[in-house]
Amino acid sequence: MTQTGTTADEVAVAPDDVTSVEPPTSRSWWRLIVLGIGALVFVFPFYYMIIGSLQKNQNTSLSGIVPQPGNITLRNYGEINAALNLGKTLINSGIFTGGVLLATVVFGVLAGYALAQLRFRGRGLLFVMMLLLLMVPFQLLIIPLYVLIVRYYGLGDSYLGMIAPFAINSTAVFIFRQYFLQLPKELFDAARIDGANELRILTRIALPLVRPALLTAMLLTFIGPWNEYLWPFLITKQQSMQPLAVALANYMNTVQSTVSNPFGTILAGAVVLAVPAVALFLAFQRYFVAPNIGSAVKG
Amino acid sequence: MKLRAIVVGALTLSMGLAACGSGAAPSSTKGATLSYGPISIWYSNNAEEITWGEQEVAAWNSLHPTQKVTGQQIPASQSSEEVISAAITAGSEPCLIYNTAPAAVPDFEQAGGLVPLNDFPGAVSYIQTRTGPLASMYKSPDGQYYQMPWKSNPVVIFYNKTEFAKAGISTTNPPLSTYSEFLATAQKLVSSGAAKYAIYPSPSSEFYESWYDFYPLYAAESGGKLLVENGKATFDSPAGQAVAAFWAQLYKENLAGTATVTGDTFADGTAAMAIVGPWAIADYQGKEGSPAVDYGVAPLPTSKGNTSYTIPTFSDAKNIGMYASCKNRGTAWDFLKFTTSASADGKLLTLTGQMPMRQGLQKAYASYFTANPDYTDFAVESAHVIECPNVPNSIQVWQDFRDDWSKSVIFGTSSPNAALASAASAINKLVSSSSSLP
Amino acid sequence: MPEVPPLEAELQLATRGSEMKLEAELPPGTRESRGTRLARAVLGPQPIGLAFGAPYGLFIAALFAYPLGLAVWISFHSYFFTAPGVSVARPFVGLANYEAVLTDPEVLRSFLNILIFLVINVPLTVGLSLLLATALNAAIPFRALFRACFYVPYVTASVAMVAVWLFMFNTGGVVDSVLGPLAPVPSWLVNQNWAMPSIAIYVTWKQLGFFILLYLAALQNVPKELYEAASIDGASWWHKLWSVTVPGVRTVTTLITLLAIIVGANLFTEPYLLTAGGGPNGTSASPVLLMYQIGIEQNHPDFASALGVILVIGVLLIVGVQRLLQRNQT
Numbered sequence A: 001m002t003q004t005g006t007t008a009d010e011v012a013v014a015p016d017d018v019t020s021v022e023p024p025t026s027r028s029w030w031r032l033i034v035l036g037i038g039a040l041v042f043v044f045p046f047y048y049m050i051i052g053s054l055q056k057n058q059n060t061s062l063s064g065i066v067p068q069p070g071n072i073t074l075r076n077y078g079e080i081n082a083a084l085n086l087g088k089t090l091i092n093s094g095i096f097t098g099g100v101l102l103a104t105v106v107f108g109v110l111a112g113y114a115l116a117q118l119r120f121r122g123r124g125l126l127f128v129m130m131l132l133l134l135m136v137p138f139q140l141l142i143i144p145l146y147v148l149i150v151r152y153y154g155l156g157d158s159y160l161g162m163i164a165p166f167a168i169n170s171t172a173v174f175i176f177r178q179y180f181l182q183l184p185k186e187l188f189d190a191a192r193i194d195g196a197n198e199l200r201i202l203t204r205i206a207l208p209l210v211r212p213a214l215l216t217a218m219l220l221t222f223i224g225p226w227n228e229y230l231w232p233f234l235i236t237k238q239q240s241m242q243p244l245a246v247a248l249a250n251y252m253n254t255v256q257s258t259v260s261n262p263f264g265t266i267l268a269g270a271v272v273l274a275v276p277a278v279a280l281f282l283a284f285q286r287y288f289v290a291p292n293i294g295s296a297v298k299g
Numbered sequence B: 001m002k003l004r005a006i007v008v009g010a011l012t013l014s015m016g017l018a019a020c021g022s023g024a025a026p027s028s029t030k031g032a033t034l035s036y037g038p039i040s041i042w043y044s045n046n047a048e049e050i051t052w053g054e055q056e057v058a059a060w061n062s063l064h065p066t067q068k069v070t071g072q073q074i075p076a077s078q079s080s081e082e083v084i085s086a087a088i089t090a091g092s093e094p095c096l097i098y099n100t101a102p103a104a105v106p107d108f109e110q111a112g113g114l115v116p117l118n119d120f121p122g123a124v125s126y127i128q129t130r131t132g133p134l135a136s137m138y139k140s141p142d143g144q145y146y147q148m149p150w151k152s153n154p155v156v157i158f159y160n161k162t163e164f165a166k167a168g169i170s171t172t173n174p175p176l177s178t179y180s181e182f183l184a185t186a187q188k189l190v191s192s193g194a195a196k197y198a199i200y201p202s203p204s205s206e207f208y209e210s211w212y213d214f215y216p217l218y219a220a221e222s223g224g225k226l227l228v229e230n231g232k233a234t235f236d237s238p239a240g241q242a243v244a245a246f247w248a249q250l251y252k253e254n255l256a257g258t259a260t261v262t263g264d265t266f267a268d269g270t271a272a273m274a275i276v277g278p279w280a281i282a283d284y285q286g287k288e289g290s291p292a293v294d295y296g297v298a299p300l301p302t303s304k305g306n307t308s309y310t311i312p313t314f315s316d317a318k319n320i321g322m323y324a325s326c327k328n329r330g331t332a333w334d335f336l337k338f339t340t341s342a343s344a345d346g347k348l349l350t351l352t353g354q355m356p357m358r359q360g361l362q363k364a365y366a367s368y369f370t371a372n373p374d375y376t377d378f379a380v381e382s383a384h385v386i387e388c389p390n391v392p393n394s395i396q397v398w399q400d401f402r403d404d405w406s407k408s409v410i411f412g413t414s415s416p417n418a419a420l421a422s423a424a425s426a427i428n429k430l431v432s433s434s435s436s437l438p
Numbered sequence C: 001m002p003e004v005p006p007l008e009a010e011l012q013l014a015t016r017g018s019e020m021k022l023e024a025e026l027p028p029g030t031r032e033s034r035g036t037r038l039a040r041a042v043l044g045p046q047p048i049g050l051a052f053g054a055p056y057g058l059f060i061a062a063l064f065a066y067p068l069g070l071a072v073w074i075s076f077h078s079y080f081f082t083a084p085g086v087s088v089a090r091p092f093v094g095l096a097n098y099e100a101v102l103t104d105p106e107v108l109r110s111f112l113n114i115l116i117f118l119v120i121n122v123p124l125t126v127g128l129s130l131l132l133a134t135a136l137n138a139a140i141p142f143r144a145l146f147r148a149c150f151y152v153p154y155v156t157a158s159v160a161m162v163a164v165w166l167f168m169f170n171t172g173g174v175v176d177s178v179l180g181p182l183a184p185v186p187s188w189l190v191n192q193n194w195a196m197p198s199i200a201i202y203v204t205w206k207q208l209g210f211f212i213l214l215y216l217a218a219l220q221n222v223p224k225e226l227y228e229a230a231s232i233d234g235a236s237w238w239h240k241l242w243s244v245t246v247p248g249v250r251t252v253t254t255l256i257t258l259l260a261i262i263v264g265a266n267l268f269t270e271p272y273l274l275t276a277g278g279g280p281n282g283t284s285a286s287p288v289l290l291m292y293q294i295g296i297e298q299n300h301p302d303f304a305s306a307l308g309v310i311l312v313i314g315v316l317l318i319v320g321v322q323r324l325l326q327r328n329q330t
Helices: A028-053 A075-084 A086-117 A123-135 A138-152 A159-166 A170-181 A185-193 A198-209 A211-227 A230-235 A244-253 A262-283 A290-297 B002-016 B047-063 B080-090 B102-110 B123-138 B161-166 B179-191 B214-222 B238-252 B278-285 B329-339 B342-352 B366-371 B373-382 B394-410 B416-433 C007-021 C034-043 C048-075 C096-103 C105-136 C143-155 C158-169 C174-182 C195-220 C224-232 C237-248 C250-265 C269-274 C287-297 C301-329
Strands: B039-043 B069-073 B096-100 B148-152 B156-160 B197-199 B271-276 B295-298 B318-322
Touching (some): A028 A262, A028 C158, A075 A086, A075 A244, A075 A262, A086 A198, A123 C301, A138 A159, A138 A230, A138 C048, A138 C301, A159 A230, A170 A211, A198 A211, A198 C048, A230 A244, A244 A262, A262 C158, B039 B329, B047 B069, B047 B329, B080 B102, B080 C287, B102 B123, B102 B318, B102 B394, B156 B373, B179 B197, B214 B394, B238 B416, B318 B329, B366 B373, B394 B416, C096 C105, C096 C301, C105 C237, C105 C250, C105 C287, C143 C195, C158 C269, C195 C237, C195 C250, C224 C237, C237 C250, C250 C301
Antiparallel strands (some): B096 B318, B156 B295
C-alpha cells in the first residue's frame, strides 16, 4: 500500500494538538469525506440562516437555498431593528456577559486558586458545594431565586439582577482549579519561603503559567450569559432592559403578521445574535483547543 | 465524606427555612385617604389599542400635569398572564393594566395582587351604570369588583367570500346555521380545492385556546351557560357533548388542522373560515405580499340551527385591573374613569372596532354604526356575551379542560364524552378546593 | 508536570485528610509569631485562602444554597406566590406535593419524553463525536477549518439556531420540500411522533462540537505504540477502533455520557421555543418546561419544586450509578 497523504515531518508542522496520531495511510481520503459531510451538515443551517435573512419573500423550496438575485434585500434587518432596537439589546447582552466575565475572572480565579493550592479550614466544604452547584439544574432554583432577587433585593429590571445568579461561573472555577493543580507545589513553597504573600504568588507566578487556560475558561464562560434566555426573560419586563436573546425569543412568540416576511425578520435577528459569539470564537480558536480543555476535564 | 454531605445538606436546608414574606394587611384602600400623583399603566401590544392608549395618556397628561401617567406595552410573552403574575410576585406591576383577562382575575386576587374597586366611592354604581346587567359576571365570589369590565370581542364566524364563491357556495347567505349544514359546507370547501382547511382554530394547548373553539359554540348551544356555575362544571351535558362531537368530526375529516402554525390562517387564505372577534379585522386588510380578505360574518351555528346575532357567545373580554403595588390609587381611579367615559369608549370603538362594554352601544354611537354597518352585528352580540367563570384556580381549570379536549377532540386518542366527564370531575375538585380570599 | 489526581481521590483528600495536613503544609524554615501560629492552627496554613474563597463562598451561599433550601422547603408546603406584604397560610403538607407529581400523567409523560430524548441523543452524541474526532485526529488539510465548523453551533445562542431550525423544519420548509412525499405529515415539529426526536437531533447537532473537542483531547493520550502494535499484528481499522481507541478514551466517554444526560434532563429552551410549549399533545414537554409552566405560569411553585427535587435526585442517582460502574471497571 503506497503512502498517500502526509509524511512524518509534515505531521509535526501543526503547532497545536496533533501529537499522537494514527500513522498516515491512504485512509486520509475517508477522513476528508467524513469530515466534509460533517462540516456541511454543521454549517448548512448557518448558511441558510444568512440566506433566509436576506430573502425578500419567503422561499422555502429547494431553489431558496441559493440566493436568488431578485429576492435579496436588507429590509429584514431594518424591520428587526425597528421591532427590537438591535443596538440597545446588543448593549444589554454585552453588559450582562461582561459583568459575568468580570466577576468570574476576579472571584473565580481567586476561588480556583484557593481550592487548588491553599490549605484552609472550610476548603472541603467549598469544594463540595461547587460540585453540587454543577449538578443541580438552574431551573429548580429559578422560582426561589426570582422571589429573592426581585422582591427581597429589589433588583428586578436591573443589570445586577440579571448578572447575579451567573456572576461566578462554577465550570470556570472548576477549570481554574484543575489548571492550578497542575502547577508544582514546590514552586509555591519556594516563593513562600522568599516571603511573598499569597496574592503576589497568585498574580506573579501562578496566573502567567495558566494564561491559555484562563482564556479558554473565559471563552466558555462567554457562551452562557450571551445565549441565556430564561433568566433575563424572567427578570426584565421592560423592553429597554432585555438582552437580544430574550427580545428575539419574545419576538418569535408574538410575531404579528404585520411584517411581510416574518421568518426573514426573525432570521435577521438570529444572525445579529449569532455573529458576535461566532466571530469571537473564530478569532480566538487557537486557545479553544484540545489539550486545554482535555486536561481541564480529565478525571 | 458522608458526614460532610450531611453537614452540607443541613446547612443548605437551614438556610432555606427563613422563608415566605412577613405578614401585613392586604391591599384594601377602604377608609384610607386616597393619594394622588404619577402612575404607570400597561396596555396590550395590539397596534390599534396602543394608539388609543397613547392618545388617552397624552390627553390626561395635558389636563393633569402633576399626575402624569406613563404608559407602555405589556412585556411580550407567550401569555400576558404569566407576565402579570410574575410582576405581582415581584411587586413590580403597574397601577393599571388594560389587558387583564377575566379568567386570570381569581388567581391574581388570590395572590393579593388586585385592588377591590368597591373601595372607591361610587365605584359600584359607576360600573353597573356603564356596563348594565352583564357586569354581574365580573363580580368575584366575595361580591366585590376586582376588575373593571372594559371591552369585548364577541366571537362569531368569519368566512372568506372569495373562497366560498370558488367552491360554489352562496356568499350572501352561506349555509352555516346548523352543525350538519356547517359540516357539509366545510366538506365542500375542502373537497373543491377552494381552501386547504375549512376552519383552523389554534390546536395548541395553552389554557386560553378553548375560548376560540369550544366555548363560543358551547355558549350558543347551551343557551348561555358558563363553564362552571354554582361550583359545578356544566359542560358534561348534551350541549357540551354536541359541541365536542361537532369539533371532533371537523378534526377527524381533516377539515380543521391539528398542527400549530405561525401566522393567521384566515388572513393568508389557508382556512376559509375563522371563529374570532372583531379585533382580528385589522389583520384581514392585507399587506405587502398578501391581498386583503373579502370577508363576511355569520352567527355561530348550533345543533338545532341559528341565524341570529342574539345567540350567546364568548365575550373574549379584556378588562382593566388596578394592582396592589399602586401607590397613587386616587389618580388611578380617576384615570380609570377618564378612560371609560363615553368619549373614551367612542374613541376605542372608532380606533379598534372592538366593543366597549357599555350598555346601549348602538344608540350611544349611532353615527359610527351608520358609517360601519358591518359592525352592528358585533354590537348586537355584545349584549349577549358570556364570560369565563370567576372561580378559584380558574387558569388551571381551563388548562385541565384544554388538555382533555386536545387528547380527545383534536388528536382523537380518547372518546370526547369520556374526556368531558373526566374534565368535569377534575374541575369540580379544583373550584371547591381553594379557600376564598381573606 | 505533576499528574492531576482524579476527582475521586481529590474529593477524599479535600474532605478527610485536609485537617490533619494543615500543620504539616508549611515549608521548612518559616518563622512566625505566636499569634500567627495560632491563626494557622485554627484556620489552616494559608488562612488567606478564606479571603480568596469568600466571595465565591458567599455567592454560593446566597444565590445557590439559600434558594435550593427554599425550593426544598416549598416542596413540602402548600405554597403560592403572593404580592408583597400579603400574608397567607402556608401549611406543611408532607409528601402531598411529591405524590401529586408522581401521579400526574403529564409529568410522567415528560419523563418518558426525556427518556426518548436520551435514547436518541446519548448514543448519537457519543458515536458521532468519537467518529468525527477520530477523523480529525490526523494532519489533514483544512483541519482547523473543519474543527471550527463543528464547534460553531455550540457557541451560538440556542435562540438563534432555533429560529433557523424552525424555518427549515416548518410545514413546507426546505426539509419538507427536499423530502417531498417522504416528509412526515404533519411536519416534524408538530408531529406527535417526531417532535421529541426532532429536538433530540437538534440538541445533538448543537452540542457535538464540544464533545468532539473532548474526544480529540482524549485521543492525544492514547499512546501511539498501541496503534503501531496493532498494525503490526495486522489488525484492521475497525478492530483497531474497538480494541485500542474505545478503551483508551473510556474516561471521556463516561464524562460525555454524564454531561449529555445532565443536559438532557434539564432541557428547557428547546421545547419552549422549538415546539411552543409542550408540543403536539404534550409529546415534547420536558420536566423543566413543566416546572416553569406550573411553577411560574400557573402559580403552583409547590408542585414545581417537588418536581424539581425529584429531577435532581434522579440525576444524582444516574451520576452515582455511573460512578459505581466506572469504579467497578477500573
